[in-house]
Amino acid sequence: MIASDRRSIRMERLVVSLAIVLALVPFLWLAATAYKPGRDIFAIPPTLLFSPTLENFRKVLTLFDVPALLINSLKIAGTSALLSLLVGVPAGYALARARSRWAMGLAYFFMAIRMVPPAATLIPFYLMMRDIGLLGQWISVALINTTLNAAFVTWMMFSYFRSLPKELEEAAMTDGCTQFGAFFKIALPAVRPGIIAAVMFCILFSWNDFLFAMFLTRLEDKPISVALLSAYGTKDITWGTLGALAHFSTLPIVVIVLGLNRYFVQGLTRGIH
């Protein structure tokens, strides 16, 4: 019994270790090209050993206005996260506390919105932004990202609030607390992990989006994801500089998600079920 347990633990670790290697090696390889001098990138056959250099980073910083690109990405992700939480958290609360069939139907409606393919909304949204004069500006990307994000936040917070016993809020209201006070001072602090996860997902989705950003922003409002695409295939750009630029677009998110992994995993699970 115990011997077989030990054997299965060893099997499990083997499978998991293999998965870790497979998940990380391709990513680390592109990251590593950023530290390779040109001749090592084009080494034949490809080599894993090289003398590291920061040359590619220097080149990227002269070719691209990296801080401006990061600020654009941050503006889009931050605005979308703020707007999505502002509308999505109260909506999730309302749907969890309302006791009608309508509320459940509405919650499913929000989940369904999350599944709409961008192909069905992008073109009408593009024309809408053109007509109201927002086409080209980063705010238009934040606005369309917010539809998907707000829908996800509503659904996820609905799930968090539903598993929160309502007796505490009822007691507070009996003691003279306002309805908003019961939501804001009692329910909201109790779902703090959900709020953290919601912020993470909004930032993750908008930071990683590139379809909307590619077609909706002009040159000076472009986020880093779009810059990466335009860098790719340009004459001066080698895989080394591309790898360096990819650092700036992936590292912030990967660090946040690894650091707050507990919330990420919990939130993802809640957002799905």
Add this chain to the structure above:
Amino acid sequence: MSDLSLPVPARALSPLGFYQRRRWFLVAMAAPALAYILVVAVWPILQGMYFSLFDYNLLKPHRTKFVGLQNYLEVFDTPANRAAFVNTVIFTAAAVTIELVLGFGLALALWRDSRFNRIALALVLVPVTITPLVVGLIWRALLLPDFGLLGYWLAHWGLSDPRGLLADPHSALATLIAIDVWEWTPMMALILLAGLKSLPSDILEASRTDGATGWQRVRLIVLPLMLPAVLLALMIRSVDAFRVFDSVYVTTGGGPGNSTNTLMLQAVKEGLQFFDIGAASTLGNVTLLCIALIAGGLIAVIRRADRRANG
């Protein structure tokens, strides 16, 4: 029932009763989100449905005319659209099936609650968090036949076309499926792991003491209990895979020829490169319809499975 047991607050002496005020408060809390979604998501969807009934090109606006359902009747007349549809279906079916099998294995391996597994889960999830665009770049670089870590050896040993896997119409779609598997298997594993962790532990314990072997336990007890979670994971990943865009756009752009064209890619090309709004909207709605059918079908099956599981 529980409505009646709610204690009436001391301050409920306003003209409206407490329950009525409660209802209006909750409506007001949900209203901004609903209004936002209606204006910024539902309205564009309806507009797209309207556009799809017209022969409408932004470059020739004066030639706009109402054609009814003609766009839909002719949508699969062009080879590009047909290829896009077939490729999207193959891509979704193959990628999601492989992800389900591998994801289930990974979830079983990660099931035991230990420090090792918690850290492993965080690391394994890295592909899910990387910008999909960068995922495309990573694989494009890895598979380059002249100096890619993988592509060089594949070409060297004659396992791929000398131009690389992505440039060969016979292997390009399969390669894109493999990339999707790399990116999303961890997500599949996470959804299934959540299902595994919520299984009733007494049943599993009983089967252990009854002397069932590991494989018997998985096949006879875990799999049937996991059916709703499996279906849910299938639905989420199918809906996502059906909308694939980023990784295809950056690795092959739909080529060579139409061998990796997808519905999303074709819709975006029609709309924002050729400015054919009618054709693009039609493709967008076909994609939307397919996704609705996939999601609706699987939700119906999930409900039936749930009902059977709960008696």
